[in-house]
Amino acid sequence: MDTIATPAAAPTLGADQVAAYRRDGYVVVAGLVAPRLVAAAIEAISGLASGRIPARATEIAFEPGFDGAKLRPEDREAHIRKFSRFIEDSEALRAVALSRRLHRILDRIMGEGRELLQDMALIKPPRVGGAKPWHQDAAYFRVRDPGLVVGVWIALDPARRENGCMEVIPRSHAEGPVPHIPAEDVNLCTIRPDRLRPAERVHVELEPGDALIFHPLLHHYTAPNNSDLRRRALQFHFNQTGTVWTDLETHRGLFHDEHGAYAGCTVPKSKLAAGAAPYWPDGRKMPVVPVDDWT
Ligand SMILES: O=C(O)CCC(=O)C(=O)O
Numbered sequence: 001m002d003t004i005a006t007p008a009a010a011p012t013l014g015a016d017q018v019a020a021y022r023r024d025g026y027v028v029v030a031g032l033v034a035p036r037l038v039a040a041a042i043e044a045i046s047g048l049a050s051g052r053i054p055a056r057a058t059e060i061a062f063e064p065g066f067d068g069a070k071l072r073p074e075d076r077e078a079h080i081r082k083f084s085r086f087i088e089d090s091e092a093l094r095a096v097a098l099s100r101r102l103h104r105i106l107d108r109i110m111g112e113g114r115e116l117l118q119d120m121a122l123i124k125p126p127r128v129g130g131a132k133p134w135h136q137d138a139a140y141f142r143v144r145d146p147g148l149v150v151g152v153w154i155a156l157d158p159a160r161r162e163n164g165c166m167e168v169i170p171r172s173h174a175e176g177p178v179p180h181i182p183a184e185d186v187n188l189c190t191i192r193p194d195r196l197r198p199a200e201r202v203h204v205e206l207e208p209g210d211a212l213i214f215h216p217l218l219h220h221y222t223a224p225n226n227s228d229l230r231r232r233a234l235q236f237h238f239n240q241t242g243t244v245w246t247d248l249e250t251h252r253g254l255f256h257d258e259h260g261a262y263a264g265c266t267v268p269k270s271k272l273a274a275g276a277a278p279y280w281p282d283g284r285k286m287p288v289v290p291v292d293d294w295t
Contacts, residue, residue: 010101010293013108021109025173025218028204029105032211033096033154037294040092042156045121045232048086049077058086063128064185079128081187083121085284092294093119096154097236100290102211106238109213110150113241116286117141117149120235122222124164129225131164133190134198136173137237138216139180139265140189142251146177148240149216155206156232163231164222166204166212169197173217177254179263182272189265191219192257238288 011029013021021027033041047053048060050073062068066079087094096102097119106114123129138146159165178195196219204212214220216237225231248262255264262272 011105013105018108021213021215024170026168026170026204026212026214028206029211029213030207031209032102032105033099033209034293034295035209037092037095037099038156038208040294041090041096041234042232044086044090044092045083045123045156046077048083048089049080050074053089055083055086055089057088059084063125063130066128077123078125080123080125081129082123085119086121087116087119093121093234095291095294096234098288098291099293101293102152103288103290105213106150106152110148110238110240114238114288115241115243116236116284116288117239118235118237118284122153122233122235124222124225124231124233126163126225126228126230129164129231131224132222133188134196134219134221135180135190135265136177136217136219137214138177139255140186141216141237141239142246142248142264142266143239144244144246144250146216146254148243150238151214151216152236152238153212153214154234154236155208155210156234157208157230159204159206159231159233160227160229161203161205161223162227163229164225165206165231166214167201167221167223168204168212168214169200169219170202172197172200172219173215175217177217177264178219179257180255180265182263182265182267182269184269186265186268192263241287 017027061081063081179192183189252262257263
C-alpha cells in the first residue's frame with residue numbers, strides 16, 4: 001500500500017506550554033519558521049547589509065569600533081550588531097513577523113489583537129559580536145503594564161553556547177521589575193548584580209527556525225561570539241492592543257533603586273539628570289494582520 005506523506009504539522013501551543021510560559025517566563029517552539037523562509041530571511045539580511053536590497057526604513061547598527069561607511073559592502077554583515085525596522089524593506093522578514101502560525105501561538109498567550117512594537121535582526125558576527133548584558137526587555141519599554149508585551153527570538157543559524165545563544169533565568173520574571181545600571185550605550189544597560197542569579201541560567205540552544213517566546217521581565221543574556229560560527233537571529237516584540245505607553249516618571253515607578261532613582265534603560269547614563277528623550281519613545285503601534293505561512 002502506498003503511504004501518503006503528510007505535511008509537517010504546524011506547531012501550536014498546548015495548555016501545558018502556555019502554563020510553562022506563565023511559570024518559567026519562556027517557552028520554546030521548535031520548527032516555527034519553515035526552512036525556505038529561514039533561507040529567505042538570511043538572504044534578506046545579507047542583501048540589506050551589502051546594499052543589494054535598499055535599506056529604506058531599516059536602521060543598521062555596527063559593532064562598537066566599526067564604521068559601516070569604511071567597510072566594503074561584502075564585509076559589512078560580518079561587523080553588524082543589529083538591524084531594526086526592516087519589515088517594510090523585505091517581504092521575507094515581514095512574512096516571519098506576521099506569520100499566521102506565530103500569531104496563532106501568540107493568541108494562546110496574549111489573547112487576540114496585538115501590535116508590532118519592535119523588529120530586529122541580531123547578528124553577533126563570529127569573533128566580533130559582543131555580549132548583550134543581563135537585562136529585562138521591559139526596562140527598555142515605557143509601558144504601564146509590561147505583562148502586555150511578549151518577545152519572540154527566532155534562530156536563523158544553530159544557536160549554541162559557543163556562538164552566543166540566549167541564556168535565561170527561569171522564573172525570574174516573577175520577581176517583577178528589578179533595578180538596572182544605566183550605561184552610556186543603552187544596549188549595555190544591565191541588571192544590578194545583587195538582583196541576578198546567574199548560577200541558575202539555562203542555555204537555550206536552538207535550531208534554525210526554532211523560536212524562544214519570552215516574558216518581558218525574564219532575565220536574559222547573550223555571550224560574545226568567540227567562535228567561527230554565525231549566530232543570526234530575528235527578534236520581535238508585540239504588545240496587546242490598548243497597551244498604554246507612558247513617560248519617564250511612570251517608568252521610574254517600575255524601574256527604580258532603593259532611593260527612588262530611575263533604574264531602567266530608556267535613557268543613556270549621561271542624559272539621565274536632564275530627564276532626556278527616551279531611547280524608545282512610543283512603540284511602533286503597527287497592528288498585526290497575519291499573512292499566510294511560507295511552507
Ligand atoms: O540576540 C542577542 O544577542 C540579544 C538579544 C536581546 O536580548 C535583546 O536585544 O534584547
